Amino acid sequence: MIKIVKQIISFYLENNTYPTVNDLTIDNIDLLNKKEPLFVTLYKWGEVRGSAGSINSIKQNIIEELIDVTIHALSKDNRFNKLEKSEINDLNIRIDLIESREIIENIDSFNSLKFLKDWVIVIKKDYDNMVILLPNISNKIDNQKDYIDVLSKKLWEGFIFDNYIVYKINTKVVSDF
Numbered sequence: 292m293i294k295i296v297k298q299i300i301s302f303y304l305e306n307n308t309y310p311t312v313n314d315l316t317i318d319n320i321d322l323l324n325k326k327e328p329l330f331v332t333l334y335k336w337g338e339v340r341g342s343a344g345s346i347n348s349i350k351q352n353i354i355e356e357l358i359d360v361t362i363h364a365l366s367k368d369n370r371f372n373k374l375e376k377s378e379i380n381d382l383n384i385r386i387d388l389i390e391s392r393e394i395i396e397n398i399d400s401f402n403s404l405k406f407l408k409d410w411v412i413v414i415k416k417d418y419d420n421m422v423i424l425l426p427n428i429s430n431k432i433d434n435q436k437d438y439i440d441v442l443s444k445k446l447w448e449g450f451i452f453d454n455y456i457v458y459k460i461n462t463k464v465v466s467d468f
Contacts, residue, residue: 293467294318295354296331296384299361304376309362312354322353329353330387331360332425334468335378341368344423346389346412346460357386387425387462395457404459406438412458413442413450422446423460 295315302310317323330344343363350356365374374382392412395401404411410425422445424438432438443450 292319292322292353292357292386292465293384295322295357296361296386299358300365300374300379300382303362303365304374304379309358312352312358315354317354325353326351327353327356328389329356329360330389330423330425330462331357331364332385332387333364333374334383334385335381337383340378340382341365341371341374342425343368344387346392346423383466383468385464385466385468387464389460389462391461392458395459398452401452401457402435404438406432406435410460410462411442412460413446414456414458415446416454416456420446420448 295317298315299310302314312323326348328345328348330342332342333340341364343360345356345360348356350359387410395404395411406426408426410423412421412423414421422442424442424445426432432441439450
């Protein structure tokens, strides 16, 4: 899948348009028959350079999901400038395939999350705000307090468990680093 993401990035940066499945070399044809939600995170020199994903399969198959999510990570993640061709050789790629999700029912369960392994989706109960926090994605999380601080920063408000619906997400990670 890393090879496919690299093809998507190259195609998009060269043509300024989304590739189709037919524009890509796909060694594992089974990916055309599977639907899985996923996230793609791009790193440049160890720092996040773009990230995007879906928590539900939207597209017809994993390849189409990879195309959409990868292009979003490279050009539509508002935290970063659009990726330039000159940056492509400095990128590392991480793909998180979502295997399961479960609601975290109480603060004790939330506090037992392993910040280096678990990741969460936090949705404000009035559905006004939502963030996703992948495990140690920013390399700035050393303890539970850091976890809450990063979560609060992404929410643009202090995190109070009772104000949110919290999902623990389990993924299978594929990366080139």
